[in-house]
Amino acid sequence: MFEWDKINIAHIARHGVTPEEAEDVLLHDPSEAVLQIHNGGERYFQYGITREYRCLVVVTIWRSASMTRVVTAYTAPRALRRMYLEERGL
Helix, strand or coil, X not given: CEECCHHHHHHHHCCCCCHHHHHXXXXXXXXXXXXXXXXXXXXXXXXXXXXXXXXXXXXXXXXXXXXXXXXXXXXXXXXXXXXXXXXXXX
């Protein structure tokens, strides 16, 4: 389901995020995906919370219908955290 290698694991680690946290966000009620075209390719931005209630932004590319690659993940800005929590009634 998720494509991980040492490159994307190291990249999100620089932002203090683990692969498990990024997957948590994507698997547990993230925001709707926002599409952005970057260097001719499609990237999808989503945000949500981990099981430990850490709000993250996760950027992915879709390799196929069943394979997603996390490009980056980082702590969501305060305004985005607030918006997510209000949307979910938390």
